[in-house]
Amino acid sequence: MLAKSSTEIVRQQNSGLVLAQLRRHGPLSHTELSDRTGLSSATVSAITAELERHQVIERQEQAPPAGRGRPRVSFTQRRECGYLIAVRISSDQLEYSLVDYGGTLIDRLEETRRGQDEARSFASALRNTIERLCERSSLSLGEIRVVSISSKGLVDPLQPVLLWSPVFGDVSVDFSAIRGGGLEPDILLSNETRLVAGALARIVERQADERGTLPPRALCALSLGHGIGLGIAHLDPSGEYQVAAPDFGHMLHLANGGLCRCGSIGCIEATAGFYGILRTAFEVPSDTIPARFVPIIEMEKLAANARRGDRQAQFAFRQAGLALGQGLGRMQSLNEKMPVYFTGPGVRFYDLMERGLMEGLGQSRAIRREGMPELHIILDETALVFAGHLDLALGHMDRTAISASQE
């Protein structure tokens, strides 16, 4: 059912527009804001005045008067308006980043995982580190407005609960437990590849904007590693990208396929993940319980063998490509044609998987109809994950900026 509308919502929407432009296109003056948003000059005045009053934005004092006339005064977000902490959970470490409202990295901290953490105490351990991070930069806990957490695995779409992850398996982790004692941030939990897709969506949006072309209606990021992650960004009717991270790695590839670390049989990951590739390469029975961790050096060795002509190694990579191709083809049958961006440590074996990938893609009617999707390779996944964190968390702060400062 439709929701009722009101003039206040109009203001909220248009304030959001102003903040979004400010975030994406650096400091902007009154006139530039008016041009970019399409709002009238008078409206921009009203909105910037309100945002200034709430100390969300501020005027940049330095003015390099370019030409004649009254010099422009630029607005920027007030960096101290609020802070976010991005936490990236990976199999071997935890990376914490403290970032201000302007998007500037203030502090970073890495913890190597000590063996197996308790899923139960994990949230409180995380909270401790957040406290430490705040102390180091002498911030009060109340100034942390958003904690954005990412992990590989499956995430509850409504609550900050990690349902399945390579680290904790089926033991779910509820991150709302980090709240309390002055720390009351909004908590955003995302699948890691979802963040990559979100960051890519922002990038292609900007490119389309600069070139004056239409942004693509959808795109996806496919992260290759020990497991397989997929993030899809879709342009919704309002012109915003909606990003989701379905459980692609555990989509059924073959009913009589290999045993997956999730306990099911025939998942894509069980053939295309690192452990699946190794299992095929060394002709280990496919119902063998897969290795929990494979050093990348092992994969490099295998790839070297394959490139040197080892048939069984080549076969393993091709089977992986085939599984990915068939999966992507199936995804394209259920969605529309979209470019695919490969990321993750596995992309360095892309050459070995390419033949299988093409074969698998070609088997889908959807691909044969609409043609091969654009395929891109992205090497720096880490940067995109961080960009995705910022995009998500800062966007969230923008949307809640006025209401949050009213308290």
Added chain:
Amino acid sequence: MLAKSSTEIVRQQNSGLVLAQLRRHGPLSHTELSDRTGLSSATVSAITAELERHQVIERQEQAPPAGRGRPRVSFTQRRECGYLIAVRISSDQLEYSLVDYGGTLIDRLEETRRGQDEARSFASALRNTIERLCERSSLSLGEIRVVSISSKGLVDPLQPVLLWSPVFGDVSVDFSAIRGGGLEPDILLSNETRLVAGALARIVERQADERGTLPPRALCALSLGHGIGLGIAHLDPSGEYQVAAPDFGHMLHLANGGLCRCGSIGCIEATAGFYGILRTAFEVPSDTIPARFVPIIEMEKLAANARRGDRQAQFAFRQAGLALGQGLGRMQSLNEKMPVYFTGPGVRFYDLMERGLMEGLGQSRAIRREGMPELHIILDETALVFAGHLDLALGHMDRTAISASQE
């Protein structure tokens, strides 16, 4: 990028709300409208006055004064405000329905398909029939505001172009050619099962409304017949259902599966469609060009055999169920858990497919994680297709009501 907002858009949105309530919950009085929409009494007055002025709604004269107090006056849509024609294209006939803005069926006309129609001249033939329909009810062509067309097959998401259909195959049909000479309707082309899913979404929405429960976040309709159609409805952030009809029937089932009538190999439909089932049952080589049409009586005979114990017939239905189950499981890996509504002529063989279906579903990690989806059987597909036409076309007319009457 976000869109700018304004007070006019607020009015448009709220007018839409009023019209939507009027459509869904019969004639409503001023107070009822205010209650249902959440708008203030004053706003309802302003909106109804405007809609009356534009002759979109009118007061119902008859007043049965229930109790004390000033009697309520009910508003209804003005039936003569505009008309829509729904065209259902099926393999053996064309069904035209002329409906007024109030949703009342005025005239219906059926044409049996004469052999194979020309794809090129099809739009103009359709236009001729529309003209005939208008004459019979002495309406001018200009009063037809929407033509809503449905077919099985694949539809362009942006234009009224049929990309692939069982009737015309890969020869695409552009329905915008029916316009001209006073006939300038908006043309809505939908996959048939998309309409079913849309109608179901409206039904469950109403049920949830009456029971005071939350509507399901998603649902899908799976139409079983000569081909396989899928429609998915998703609750979007604004609370509206977005409906899509992906090419599920031609999603890859098995890389070395049967030849599909689309020319690809291993599509779901090539195993689970009627022709696929027959091919398996009679052990015809799976690369045989499939029959263009299978009389339902043939399927009934086969089903009777299966129920009598014919192993090969049983096997064929079970394989069909398996293909559907695996496909649905894969879909659920890429979406969230959602109830499945089976429709179409094939549901009468549901009992024979059930075992395979369950087996196929159970192979997906997503189903094992989240549990089996609710499975429902809907017998009257025709009614749902018509309801979907009305829902889509009348909703469209509501949204364009004010602007259209301003000309």
Added chain:
DNA sequence: AATGTTTTTCTCGACAGTCGAGAAAATAAA
């Protein structure tokens, strides 16, 4: 028949938001 009760609908003034036009401000050039 006149008056009160009750319920519904309508109207009025206040408030929030946007917009266009033009005033005011601030600077470089003349």
Added chain:
DNA sequence: TTTATTTTCTCGACTGTCGAGAAAAACATT
């Protein structure tokens, strides 16, 4: 110092929503 130019701000008009209370239209009571 004056003029030209560019940017920013302000004012009044317009559209929209809302709450409160007036007006309307019926039944009930005296």
